[in-house]
Amino acid sequence: MSSQVLSTQEDIALDAWLRLLRSSASMRRSLSAELDAAHGLAISDFEALLQLAHAEDSALRRVDLAEGLGLTASAVTRLLDGLERAGLVGKRTCEHDARVSYAVLTEDGRAKLAEASCSHVGAIRALFAERYSDEELRTLAELLERLPGAKCSTKE
Amino acid sequence: MSSQVLSTQEDIALDAWLRLLRSSASMRRSLSAELDAAHGLAISDFEALLQLAHAEDSALRRVDLAEGLGLTASAVTRLLDGLERAGLVGKRTCEHDARVSYAVLTEDGRAKLAEASCSHVGAIRALFAERYSDEELRTLAELLERLPGAKCSTKE
DNA sequence: CGGCTATACTTGATTACGCAAGCAACCATA
């Protein structure tokens, strides 16, 4: 009794939160190791390329990329530094606003993405397919969508 | 068509994965800011104190704490450095194995945890309660438990 | 006993992020 600081009553929210944290960290670690070993990309690199590939003209303002990735502007500056150095994305200036610079997917970038997509997305799909039925997966995706910051999708 | 690297067919697994990543990052950021502002603790600090409070004798080997927190041994060394400096945990040697050193919750640590639990766990509960019915929350927790690294719980 | 391997932990280097501050360009209003 003396050791009970928190009530022992089931606290499902706390369990859900811990599982969310732990599983995302654990999956991020393993997927990241795989992706890096196979293609020399970090997870954020891959997702940036993916966002660009789905964007109009394969180009995005850095601000919008940050929004899409759930990162800050400064993180995107450094992320793109690396991708530009690797030749996977390029810069394009904006005619109407000299402040903005577009990040543009290069042909090399598109090729790299295609090459990495197969194994990476496959690994992601496998992780879920092993554990859930189609119905359960849809339920999970729907429930997760309601959480803060989760309004993201592969389409559009 | 030229811009489609990945199939546009619904890829629920990928959506679920992105939502998991984004929501955990977003929630971690906001909860962390709150917890730090109100009690000067990082999320990992809080969770370490919580694990200790639930442990036998309020003590854990560093290895086991690492396992419970989903961190590496070196991360735990540095985490405990801070908590020891703050007087919230202490060290205890092991009689039978000179390699191991137990991290022990101090009275100050227990008090700090009690103080922080109220608002922090409250915030967590609120985040979920706002979005889910009891039934949905149970479903979410159950689904998340199946993911890699999610085998964690507040009880035992 | 002596040597091997495994385990518990620490330490140094690196990384990925956030935040705060700064700069330059844009916009609105007077």
Added chain:
DNA sequence: TATGGTTGCTTGCGTAATCAAGTATAGCCG
């Protein structure tokens, strides 16, 4: 046009994590 506020982006710095390498103890097997 001047001026004040906002937006897009970069830079400096701090932090929390990682990995790789190092130290010390344990325990086993010849």
